[in-house]
Amino acid sequence: MAHADPSAEIPLCLVVTGGSVLLRSRKRERRVKAADFFVGALTTERQPDEIILALEWPRAPADTSHAFDEITQRHGDFAIAAAACQLKLDRCDRITALSLGLGGVESRPVAIDVSRFIGQPLPEILSALADHASASADPMEDHAASAEFRRSLAGTLVRRVVEKAHADARTRRELVQ
Numbered sequence: 001m002a003h004a005d006p007s008a009e010i011p012l013c014l015v016v017t018g019g020s021v022l023l024r025s026r027k028r029e030r031r032v033k034a035a036d037f038f039v040g041a042l043t044t045e046r047q048p049d050e051i052i053l054a055l056e057w058p059r060a061p062a063d064t065s066h067a068f069d070e071i072t073q074r075h076g077d078f079a080i081a082a083a084a085c086q087l088k089l090d091r092c093d094r095i096t097a098l099s100l101g102l103g104g105v106e107s108r109p110v111a112i113d114v115s116r117f118i119g120q121p122l123p124e125i126l127s128a129l130a131d132h133a134s135a136s137a138d139p140m141e142d143h144a145a146s147a148e149f150r151r152s153l154a155g156t157l158v159r160r161v162v163e164k165a166h167a168d169a170r171t172r173r174e175l176v177q
């Protein structure tokens with residue numbers, strides 16, 4: 001978290017799960033939402049006299065599904081792009097809660113505004129959701145990938161994580177029936 005590599009997995013997961021960073025200096029302790037903590041590549045809201053004391057991970061309700069995926073040039077390498085998802089569906093596959101984020105695409109992990117998809121039937125809006133994630137990204141360009149390639153990966157990865165979380169939600173539903 002302190003290092004704030006744009007491609008790192010833990011920062012993206014903390015943003016998507018709505019977690020916080022607990023910071024402490026000699027004089028004070030403060031809490032910053034993970035979504036507000038990252039300023040850009042290798043840069044955070046942490047002041048020079050502060051250390052990260054803890055990461056606070058909210059406990060999701062038991063019927064919440066999660067999924068993560070990333071694309072790397074080599075196994076174990078830094079991600080060119082990553083996506084994470086936290087999802088809750090009702091019995092008719094309508095989205096009751098959704099949190100979605102991208103890592104490695106912009107200079108910091110970002111949450112995507114998906115409010116317009118809440119209440120919608122997931123199978124019917126999956127393509128629109130992936131297109132929305134891809135269109136709303138402001139991808140960076142570097143030695144590993146062009147901005148347009150990252151934009152394309154963003155859509156692909158969002159589709160994959162939402163499909164994975166959907167499959168997980170269906171399995172959970174069958175287990176309790």
Ligand SMILES: Cc1cc2nc3c(=O)[nH]c(=O)nc-3n(C[C@H](O)[C@H](O)[C@H](O)COP(=O)(O)OP(=O)(O)OC[C@H]3O[C@@H](n4cnc5c(N)ncnc54)[C@H](O)[C@@H]3O)c2cc1C
Binds near residue numbers: 005007077
């Ligand atoms: C070959 C390779 C592959 C890697 N692949 C990945 C990958 O796929 N995904 C991924 O996420 N990471 C990856 N990493 C990054 C690796 O996880 C980093 O080492 C890590 O992000 C930084 O932690 P550190 O312990 O190495 O560094 P440190 O040097 O311990 O810390 C990094 C910075 O944070 C500061 N810091 C440490 N702790 C605190 C604290 N509590 N409060 C405030 N500041 C603090 C340090 O002063 C330093 O400036 C990879 C690294 C290598 C070398």
